[in-house]
Amino acid sequence: MCAVLADRETHPKASVDRSSVLLRQLIRRGMDYLRRQQNTDGGFGDTDRSHSNIATSYLVLAASTLADKRGFDALDPGQLERLNGYLDRSGRLNGLRARYGKDKTFVVPIMNNMAIAGLISWDDVAALPFEAAIFPQSMYRFLQMPVVSYAIPALVAIGQARHFLGRKTVFPLRLLRSMAIGRTLRVLRRMQPESGGYLEATPLTAFVVMSLAATGRSGLQVVDEGLKFLQASILDDGSWPIDTNLATWVTSLSVHALASDPEDDGDWYSDELLDWHLGCQHQERHPFTGAEPGGWGWTDLTGAVPDSDDTPAAILALGCMRRFADAARIEKLDQAVRQGESWLRRLQNRNGGWPTFCRGWGKLPFDRSSTDLTAHAIRAIRSIDHQAAADDDRVAIRSGIRFLEREQQASGAWLPLWFGNQDREDESNPIYGTAKVLVAGAVCSSRRDKGVDFLIRQQNADGGWGGGQSLSEKIAKLAKSDPEMREIDPKFSHEITSSVEETALAVEALAAVLLQLRSVENDGEQPFQRSNSGAQVLEKGVSSSNRVVEMTGGELPGKRNNLVGGQVVAAGNEPVIEAILRGVEFLVQSVRDRRHEVAWPIGFYFAKLWYHERLYPLIFATTALGKFLRATETEINHHWPK
Structure with missing residues (x-):
């Protein structure tokens, strides 16, 4: 989450109630939380009670890198050394890809965040077929989608970020994707709920907001509504939950x-x-x-x-x-x-x-x-x-x-x-x-x-x-x-x-x-x-x-x-x-x-x-x-x- 806010904080189009001052406060609170959560092996887990895993550890590295570039207190040198040691032992990018296999639902968003932070080249990020989102939902299962059924917003936003910032694809496909940008953005907006949070979940919403902000489109309503959701869902300890509300289920x-x-x-x-x-x-x-x-x-x-x-x-x-x-x-x-x-x-x-x-x-x-x-x-x-x-x-x-x-x-x-x-x-x-x-x-x-x-x-x-x-x-x-x-x-x-x-x-x-x-x-x-x-x-x-x-x-x-x-x-x-x-x-x-x-x-x-x-x-x-x-x-x- 800190990476999302740090990237957005550099763009001047935020509305008044999410001014630079507020965003900077949220970044500080988030980084304070992360600095307290490093495990003894140097990595980070999904919760404060979880084993370290390579996915979350890479996300923390990206967040810390972006926060540092924006002048915030990031992980200290000792923490970074231990974190990099954990990533080395876990196989770096090969280890990350091995964890998820053919499922690109999470590995591509992580690498997307790493590219935004300058940790890897955009050419290392898989080019997701965001143009497929223009087809009716009934056809998705026939299109061999590389992400699960409920991750279409990430497919669109991250796919567009790679399209704008990575190596250009062959001409016919590049033209098709360029023509699909406006229509898929409308799909993205249509899927966005009243709260602004896709699935009422921090990870999916954050990936969408950050990908659009990274391509200079912070003024889009999708980004603005997503930030409202993220601003409202921070917890008292400076963390964000994965799911913000399970009321029907737990009742x-x-x-x-x-x-x-x-x-x-x-x-x-x-x-x-x-x-x-x-x-x-x-x-x-x-x-x-x-x-x-x-x-x-x-x-x-x-x-x-x-x-x-x-x-x-x-x-x-x-x-x-x-x-x-x-x-x-x-x-x-x-x-x-x-x-x-x-x-x-x-x-x-x-x-x-x-x-x-x-x-x-x-x-x-x-x-x-x-x-x-x-x-x-x-x-x-x-x-x-x-x-x-x-x-x-x-x-x-x-x-x-x-x-x-x-x-x-x-x-x-x-x-x-x-x-x-x-x-x-x-x-x-x-x-x-x-x-x-x-x-x-x-x-x-x-x-x-x-x-x-x-x-x-x-x-x-x-x-x-x-x-x-x-x-x-x-x-x-x-x-x-x-x-x-x-x-x-x-x-x-x-x-x-x-x-x-x-x-x-x-x-x-x-x-x-x-x-x-x-x-x-x-x-x-x-x-x-x-x-x-x-x-x-x-x-x-x-x-x-x-x-x-x-x-x-x-x-x-x-x-x-x-x-x-x-x-x-x-x-x-x-x-x-x-x-x-x-x-x-x-x-x-x-x-x-x-x-x-x-x-x-x-x-x-x-x-x-x-x-x-x-x-x-x-x-x-x-x-x-x-x-x-x-x-x-x-x-x-x-x-x-x-």
Whole structure:
């Protein structure tokens, strides 16, 4: 971000409310933040809790170089020496290209920034076919686009920067691109939301603004609106978030969490919450991806794009709210859910899986069908009680199940698309992917059992799941620096490697499997859970864990003999019960120690940009504890939300 502002700061056409004085202040704050974030290996990570990576390290180098040229305090000589040492060890440009392979969504913007800063030649930057943006969106998948479906603004702005500043292409193509400049700029403006931020995201907006400013076009409305967004989204510590707002997504998940409590009485529900959620549904064809009406995006802001993760989450959340709504709102709710279900079915790929945004884009990693999205879509479709589209539903579900069965790894795991674990060599997160498939109950019993066995084998010595060395180091630092965390139970204060998020996901999945087994034993029905959110999540999470402790007499181990082989679940599931109880112990202690307030970077933005969301550990832990209480109830309540 500092690079964007430093470049724009040299152009005199900024409007009054974004004067040179304000831009200089933002640059100083951003550089102050960056100087505090260098890792011990000399590199920089995507978040303050992330490993160094070559992409972010190059972006920091570009930002520091431009800031220094404009007279700002940049990285000091020692920091630059350590940073360059990290880049040398990481293979420099060859290492950068190797990280992303054929996907140019992020590697070209990084090299674009480096060229603007004078670190490399413009001829080293790939010439993106920005002229392709003049074609209808329905044709993009046939044009072999080198970027993912949601990065068209970057394609246009960066492609034009290379066209103006790099080596000239052959005459016919150069002429075609020159003729396409005006039309593609209009596409860029048409895609820009009211907030000015493409996808409500800093990286994509910053790449667009900087590329246009670098070619002397700072006076364009696209640049001006983009700067408004960037100015408004800086955080108090001088950093910018990757995504500025996940309101719809975290609210849907939170509604799920609250409704997971077997004693849920709906005190979190309000007509305003339901109306707000209904209002987040997209009712017009989207200018960004060309998506038809009916889906939900991750935020209620105008930059959201409907997708196949937020839409199922919203459908499931609305299902939880339905039982508390009046007749008029139920009618609106049912109509919205049917529209959302139809939207999901139309998005399904031929291979049976669900992509994120656009059907048929399968060439690049973040456009392909994925297991986590497919499981979520199946779960949502199965939760809807109506006959109108029953045949279509069955076809979509069967096709989705076949996709999931093909995608199961030999280990029994499923790998997700939008979540990862930075301490794994391949940065995948099989805990998340496997949990999502198991919660959906979307595969046959033999496949399910392989997934359960995988989760049990992956349980860590501390009783939790996931995480790694980087998390244990962070927890140790927090325990020393935060006075309130110094009282952590000694049993848990050393050698903690598991994350609250991944542990909660595994516990929820195993508890969901128990519920499915019990339901089959009782009446042959197989339940499928729904979801829920609100401002009371923290209190609910703490109270749920307190109730877990109460029901186990204060010590979970003492309850094991009563749970295993007793009324709660038939004999033969002892390993599952044992794993769940150890995971619940970890979660209860995490709430006591306030570790559920320490979010961990398990989420991906496009091109594997890491982020952490402060509500994830709270939401996931609340959901898991609620599912645990359900799974260990003497009787199954069939009125629980699906």
